[in-house]
Amino acid sequence: MTADEMKSVVNRLRRAQGQIAGIIRMIEEGRDCEDVVTQLSAASRALDRAGFAIIATGLQHCLSEQDPLLAGDRDEMRARLEKLFLSLA
Template identity: 80%
Template sequence: MELDMAADELKSVLNRLKRAQGQIAGIVRMIEEGRDCEDVITQLAAVSRALDRAGFAIIATGLQQCMTDDGQPVVDRDRMRARLEKLFLSLA
């Protein structure tokens, strides 16, 4: 199945993933510098949430495409995608 996302949705997911990538690099530096365990765990939890949100956004977009009629107005589709994403996040 091909990832078919609108440009704004794709940009949001990519931005989230790039931030997570930066956070991971920061975590590696923290470990190399011998930083406090609690600080490292806090950052790991933050990057985990960022990755979850990116994944859920992709899942919600895919479900939206499956569930919506192509003739539906964009606003309704965006609202549906947001509702689906919120639902998935509530399960995480």
């Protein structure tokens, strides 16, 4: 990943980290369940977006450069990428 790509992903993860800290405080304060679940959903989306950004960046690099992943069997590459996507599903 380039420095800019890494910065974007790290910012997303820091945002999620802040959301999770807020969720913990909400639970400790006995906040409404609906509010907690709403914030859990937002944190989950932030983590998903970070994961998808990492995968998308990896795909971009694989398709634009001579990557060892491309040198191998295309079926193996497809299976590895599919596994990555499914790990976030």
